[in-house]
Amino acid sequence: MRTAKLGELEVARIGLGAMGMSHGYTGAGSDDAESIRTIHRALELGVTLIDTAEIYGPYVNEELVGKALKGRRDQVVLATKFGLVAHDGRGPWTLDSSPGNIRTAVEGSLTRLGTDHIDLYYQHRIDPNTPIEDTMGALASLVKDGKIRYIGLSEVWIDTIRRAHAVHPVTALQSEYSLWTRDQEPLLPVLRELGIGLVAYSPLGHGFLTGALRTPADIEALDDSDFRKNNPRFTGENFQRNLRLADEVQAVADQVDATPAQVALAWLLTRGDDIVPIPGTKRVSRVQENTAADTVELTSDQLAALDALTPAEGDHHTDEQMAMIER
Ligand SMILES: NC(=O)c1ccc[n+]([C@@H]2O[C@H](COP(=O)([O-])OP(=O)(O)OC[C@H]3O[C@@H](n4cnc5c(N)ncnc54)[C@H](OP(=O)(O)O)[C@@H]3O)[C@@H](O)[C@H]2O)c1
Numbered sequence: 027m028r029t030a031k032l033g034e035l036e037v038a039r040i041g042l043g044a045m046g047m048s049h050g051y052t053g054a055g056s057d058d059a060e061s062i063r064t065i066h067r068a069l070e071l072g073v074t075l076i077d078t079a080e081i082y083g084p085y086v087n088e089e090l091v092g093k094a095l096k097g098r099r100d101q102v103v104l105a106t107k108f109g110l111v112a113h114d115g116r117g118p119w120t121l122d123s124s125p126g127n128i129r130t131a132v133e134g135s136l137t138r139l140g141t142d143h144i145d146l147y148y149q150h151r152i153d154p155n156t157p158i159e160d161t162m163g164a165l166a167s168l169v170k171d172g173k174i175r176y177i178g179l180s181e182v183w184i185d186t187i188r189r190a191h192a193v194h195p196v197t198a199l200q201s202e203y204s205l206w207t208r209d210q211e212p213l214l215p216v217l218r219e220l221g222i223g224l225v226a227y228s229p230l231g232h233g234f235l236t237g238a239l240r241t242p243a244d245i246e247a248l249d250d251s252d253f254r255k256n257n258p259r260f261t262g263e264n265f266q267r268n269l270r271l272a273d274e275v276q277a278v279a280d281q282v283d284a285t286p287a288q289v290a291l292a293w294l295l296t297r298g299d300d301i302v303p304i305p306g307t308k309r310v311s312r313v314q315e316n317t318a319a320d321t322v323e324l325t326s327d328q329l330a331a332l333d334a335l336t337p338a339e340g341d342h343h344t345d346e347q348m349a350m351i352e353r
Pocket of ligand 1 (some may be wrong): 042043044045046051053076077180181200201203226227228229230231232233236238269287304305306307309312315316340
């Protein structure tokens with residue numbers, strides 16, 4: 027697989043998101059053996075960047091990834107995240123990027139992942155109660171101690187990025203980026219000015235762009251814990267209207283003899299060699315399909331058609347989740 031640069035860090039240009047193996051999606055946690063086979067297959071296919079977070083589960087996704095990487099640690103660029111779990115008794119889904127919390131969080135992640143260092147350690151969401159300078163200072167000392175190699179941020183905007191980067195180089199920003207979520211494109215010039223890469227999460231639009239969900243009955247059939255059941259793009263009239271988008275991606279896929287998932291990823295790969303999508307799957311067959319997007323070529327007409335896709339109806343997260351995102 028071709029490679030991409032996230033700051034100084036070189037990775038294969040398609041990564042693997044491990045979240046859905048344990049968290050957030052229908053079937054999460056139901057077949058760990060297949061999830062582990064999926065990670066192993068990804069490595070065989072040349073994937074290097076594996077993405078997890080302590081909040082996924084919480085904790086169990088890091089444990090699963092750690093189990094899968096036993097004996098293969100040196101083949102991967104291992105990325106995890108802190109800042110959505112407070113370790114002082116307030117628990118999961120608490121914004122806490124205070125230096126003390128980071129020092130506790132990193133030890134837990136290292137243990138669960140079965141490693142002595144994390145390659146890319148992200149703040150998961152900005153903490154309104156901790157200045158980013160304090161967070162970066164704590165992360166910089168973890169770099170000095172060899173516990174983490176590179177620092178990332180997730181879902182923050184220009185001012186935070188500049189302030190953080192002034193304390194210690196930021197290697198990657200992780201944000202939602204896909205054919206139907208392009209609202210952070212204004213950030214790209216700033217990231218390029220500072221030499222920061224973009225890791226595109228939910229590059230398949232939480233699976234919607236693949237055409238896998240076509241009817242209200244498909245949504246109804248999702249597990250109650252599947253966040254898409256309440257996601258504004260997957261509910262009510264928005265869902266019906268957004269089907270047009272999936273059709274438009276399918277039309278390009280038919281032209282290039284690829285799948286819609288591959289088209290969604292191939293389009294992202296044309297956006298720059300500093301952009302790395304991390305499609306999430308817990309199935310061997312899909313990791314094979316998704317990584318094969320590396321060889322899908324789109325013509326200028328097809329790229330123009332994808333650039334002109336019908337805009338999505340509905341925000342990409344619930345109001346509660348949007349409140350934690352900087353724009
Ligand atoms: N920084 C953040 O705040 C943040 C937020 C969300 C996600 N992430 C990271 O980004 C990664 C990817 O995002 P995501 O998993 O939310 O969304 P995604 O990659 O856009 O889509 C994942 C969904 O698509 C399905 N899928 C995958 N490949 C497919 C294919 N070829 N055909 C049909 N369906 C397919 C998966 O189901 P199966 O698993 O059943 O294949 C799953 O339901 C996550 O795993 C996580 O590591 C980060």
